[in-house]
Amino acid sequence: MNVLSLQNVVKVYANHVAVDDVSFDVRASSIFGLLGPNGAGKTSLIRIITTITAADSGKIFLNGQPLNHLHPNEIGYMPEERGLYKKMKVGEQLLYLAQLKGLSSKDAKIKLRAWLEKFEILSWWDKKIGDLSKGMGQKVQFIATIVHDPKLIILDEPFSGLDPINTNLIKDEIYQLKQKGASILFSTHRMEQVEEICEDIVLMNKGKIILNGNVQEIKNDFKEHLFSVKYSGKAPSEMGTSEYETLSQNDNEIIFKTGPAFTSNDLLRELLNQNVNIVRFNEILPSLNEIFIKKVEANNE
Amino acid sequence: MNKIWLVTKREYLTRVLNKTFILTTLLTPLGILLFMVAVVFIMGTGSDKAKVINIYDPTDLLGRELKTRDNLTFHFSNESLEDQKELYKAKKINGIIEIPPMKDSMATKYSYKYHSDDQLAMDESIGIESAIGKKIRNYKLKKLNIDEKTLKNLDTDVTAEPVTIFENKKISSITTIVSSVLGGIVGYAMFFIILFYGMQVMRSVMEEKINRIVEVLISSLKPFELMMGKVIGVGLVGLTQIGIWLILMPIIFFIGTMIFGLNTESVGHMHTGNIPVEDIAMSSQDKIAQIFIEIKAMNWLKILPLTLFYFLAGYFAYSALFAAIGSAVGEDINDASSLTIPVMMPLMFSMYIGFSAVNAPDSSLAVWSSMIPLISSIVMPVRLPFDPPWWQIGISVISLILFSILLVWLAARIYRVGILMYGKKASFKELSKWIFYKG
Structure with missing residues (x-):
């Protein structure tokens, strides 16, 4: 069963082809790497999957259904360029973001408390984001991405700017989410960071897929x-x-x-x-x- | 729809619960009141020191009586000036007013002499001048053998009495004045409210873009929903603030009247610049009564809902444009100022047309611009108290609705692209390209 399936997706901007005939599948309960240098078209592709923009042509299926306006609630997305409202309190902010993902206020509160407790930051509920350190903000950001139990979690350069402790914390969390049945799509240009955790990868360059498959098999092929x-x-x-x-x-x-x-x-x-x-x-x-x-x-x- | 509501709720609550908002909302009416009290106080305390002044009036021009509002005590004395100056030296009196005889009883210029080393305060000398002026007037009347009543009969108060030919409605001369003031206030208020809250929408868009939270948000909802939620939320904040002011102003004014003894008479005194109020009191009281009658007689059932409509339509169109501009700025919040000019222009333009419409509500400029969308959102409310014909209102309303929808749509097209563009601020050429971007 594939949680995500792309078929011949194309996206053209005014002066260049950002995504050029891209097809791949992401298996359910797997960790998938979308790799490539800066400008390879990774973010353009992710914005299509998260319904921020639409593809010019091609088909996208989430859980077997063509992508539609209800699907954003089943996707958790942490963009590369991320931030939070500096003047809003941690709790209010997470509650707002969780409700935007379709959770009821009551459910959101229960889940957020559980997550904040797990990350040992429940005491931050009434703190303003602006008063937190960068690393603390990243924890809050990660919780906002996954609080609604998404089937597909998309992390764009998740470890950029993360300290080693938070990196490990989030890696552990990713394994656990995978165990619970979620699929994680990593996007990064730092390939060494993900080769140990990704099972399948897609290598992109200049909008095109140049390599696609299981990490071990690819390595064997190229040995x-x-x-x-x-x-x-x-x-x-x-x-x-x-x-x-x-x-x-x-x-x-x-x-x-x-x-x-x-x-x-x-x-x-x-x-x-x-x-x-x-x-x-x-x-x-x-x-x-x-x-x-x-x-x-x-x-x- | 539900997500628009969530955004609206956040925009509304974070603003309304903000300390600055609460303080400005509550303190502004208080500030205005304090300002008024201060003005009255300053105007009223020009002459706090009691002065004793002798009047040397050998020809008895003043009839041994002079009254001003100030803390001045007058003594009529026929002692020689030299003797009185001794009194001044002994600091018994503050000065001597010398009333020279009138050589020509019909002279239109006259000056009295004030002997003192200290000058009279401005309001004191104005008070004395006007009091002496009245005495001389009476003196002249007596000389001409005219009594006060005959003189009053010379003046004729001419007013126009408008009589409608086709329409069956009652108008009086004062209607025009009341309508003008009302229209002027509404037009001015509309301009400032739309500008102020439109800018707030813009700032909110820029904040989300510069914070980099916007991409997280639009992976959860459509950019259009985010923009509309913002526009509605900020609009509700505006209505809340205005509502609170409309309630607070009379209450605070009432309390102020109780505490500071601020009465309309002293305010009136302030405005009329020390001319004794009694003279105009009679007629002005009649006028005030008439103004209230006129205000009551206005077709409020027509004016109020229509004014609200024009406000909402204008606010939606302008604030959507401000949102689009907010999305087009780069990393720097200062980029916005040059981009706002094309939106400010029609807004300023319509305010000035609105002012001219106050004077000439049926001029072709006023009539046409009250039907041209966007400009109409300010000009038509100005004309509403003048009871414009229904067909003009109809055209104006329909064109404004259609045009506002078009503008909101265009703004949303720009916004959806702009919020994801980083780097340099966009040029207008780029903005127009964004409108045609797919998906």
């Missing part, structure tokens, strides 16, 4: 059969086979590049035969950043 071996004592001697070559060797660490048919087990077996004392052995997988750069360069050629 270059590199293995790192750390050893102690005797170094492995040169082997006469063309199945692998030594790329670098220093400080008791050696990096091999193997041929596609030569598996990690083959390599291990070879090393054990040589009686090498292996301390650590791992495959070097490319980072999303590296894959992205490679992909963009390949597209440009």
